[in-house]
Amino acid sequence: MTPRKSLGDLLAETPQMIVDLAKAEVRHLKEELSEKAKGVGVGGALLAAAGVVAIFLFSWLLYAGYQGLNEAFAPWLSALIVSAVLLVILAILALVGIQLIKKNKDFGDLQAVDSIKDDVNMVRGLGHAADGTDPLDDLPTAARTTGASGATRVEGDVR
Known part of the structure; x- marks a missing residue:
């Protein structure tokens, strides 16, 4: 059986335990925020890539229109096919990027914030769930x- 600590020892350890708890909560909050920011960053990068592909799509459509006026079939038809492929790539990049941004944009549901609120309520004597x-x-x-x-x-x- 482990020896029991005296009340004085327990009270002396309490401030350090509170400091350690606060540091752990801040560290957890930083980890959650960086994870959310990473998701938003990846979504933004995918949207930027979609913008670049959109520029190429526009230039191919211009080329297709030009070839359509100058030639009867082959050159402009091939340019339209390339444009269709670029349009599919653009749509995929944009949809994935928007989905990632929507998934990670809400910073109001962080677990670390709820945990800090619970800790404050415990210190105030309100118990685990003040609600x-x-x-x-x-x-x-x-x-x-x-x-x-x-x-x-x-x-x-x-x-």
Whole structure:
């Protein structure tokens, strides 16, 4: 059995534990923000690539129109086929880029911010969830079981 610490030792360790917790929360927030920013950056790069392809598409369409006026079939028809291929590439790049930006644009649902709010509420004495919800609501529902008393339990829960 490990020796128990005295109340004085525990109180002396508390400030350092609070500092460590704050540093860990800030580190977690930085990681989440950098992940979101990376997704927005990749989406923006794909949209920029789509813009470059759009410039090529426009030049091929101009070339196709020019060849269509000068020739009967072969040169301008081949230019239109190349333009169609460029249009498909443009559409794919633009759709993927827009999807990545939409997926990563919301910075309001960061887990680190919720965790910091919970920590502040604990320090203020408001408990885990100051909004009145059960702290066990944060756990995945698959791990929950119903005990003999009908109360909801989570594996490892001692109540």
